[in-house]
Amino acid sequence: xxxxxxxxxxxxxxxxxxxxxxxxxxxxxxxxxxxxxxxxxxxxxxxxxxxxxxxxxxxxxxxxxxxxxxxxxxxxxxxxxxxxxxxxxxxxxxxxxxxxxxxxxxxxxxxxxxxxxxxxxxxxxxxxxxxxxxxxxxxxxxxxxxxxxxxxxxxxxxxxxxxxxxxxxxx
Amino acid sequence: xxxxxxxxxxxxxxxxxxxxxxxxxxxxxxxxxxxxxxxxxxxxxxxxxxxxxxxxxxxxxxxxxxxxxxxxxxxxxxxxxxxxxxxxxxxxxxxxxxxx
Numbered sequence: 486x487x488x489x490x491x492x493x494x495x496x497x498x499x500x501x502x503x504x505x506x507x508x509x510x511x512x513x514x515x516x517x518x519x520x521x522x523x524x525x526x527x528x529x530x531x532x533x534x535x536x537x538x539x540x541x542x543x544x545x546x547x548x549x550x551x552x553x554x555x556x557x558x559x560x561x562x563x564x565x566x567x568x569x570x571x572x573x574x575x576x577x578x579x580x581x582x583x584x585x586x587x588x589x590x591x592x593x594x595x596x597x598x599x600x601x602x603x604x605x606x607x608x609x610x611x612x613x614x615x616x617x618x619x620x621x622x623x624x625x626x627x628x629x630x631x632x633x634x635x636x637x638x639x640x641x642x643x644x645x646x647x648x649x650x651x652x653x654x655x656x
Numbered sequence: 657x658x659x660x661x662x663x664x665x666x667x668x669x670x671x672x673x674x675x676x677x678x679x680x681x682x683x684x685x686x687x688x689x690x691x692x693x694x695x696x697x698x699x700x701x702x703x704x705x706x707x708x709x710x711x712x713x714x715x716x717x718x719x720x721x722x723x724x725x726x727x728x729x730x731x732x733x734x735x736x737x738x739x740x741x742x743x744x745x746x747x748x749x750x751x752x753x754x755x756x
Contacts, residue, residue: 525700545692560737583672589671617719620713621720
């Protein structure tokens with residue numbers, strides 16, 4: 486049962502990830518990526534990491550992908566206007582990715598299989614929070630400063646430029 | 657119980673698809689999404705090992721990676737909007753001044 490669920494979720498994840506890369510319209514790519522994220526959240530549930538599954542859905546599907554969709558709508562990119570790379574470059578890209586896959590397969594093959602220990606409840610909020618606020622308290626606080634810096638940076642970048650700024654026109 | 661190899665294979669496949677997308681597409685937004693895909697593949701491996709080794713540190717790392725990814729997306733999309741404002745396109749081949 487669990488194995489079947491794993492196969493199903495993996496199939497959905499890989500298929501929708503491929504569709505992210507191959508679909509023409511950016512909006513469709515975003516929607517397929519949301520499907521991928523949901524199936525990865527399902528994997529987290531299978532791995533007994535409930536807290537991370539919920540956070541993953543909230544942060545990725547709820548916040549990051551909405552941001553992507555918002556930018557695509559804002560820039561009006563939903564038309565299929567993207568110029569495509571030449572066939573030679575596409576073949577080269579596919580070969581490079583295939584070679585990476587070969588390297589990964591070669592490095593993963595023959596590793597000793599890890600025996601899983603008794604089902605644990607480390608993925609629950611209580612235990613994770615305990616670890617987060619004792620062993621990882623300083624990184625946690627630094628992460629909040631990072632988010633603040635990112636917010637300030639995004640606002641600074643997105644601010645309308647003054648008309649006398651010399652813009653770089655590349656076209 | 658599912659052997660951990662399966663998760664490693666799945667994460668390898670997802671990571672490779674992400675790399676393929678970065679090499680394959682020219683739209684900067686799609687490339688961005690493929691980077692998110694790669695981050696998620698790595699997250700999956702971390703959670704799998706954390707569960708199989710019974711160590712909560714891996715899941716805390718995933719939590720921090722999510723925070724960094726959120727920050728990265730915010731700044732990256734702001735850069736993308738500025739790029740669009742200056743060039744009227746999100747094609748990365750327009751921004752080739754640092755190439756040679």
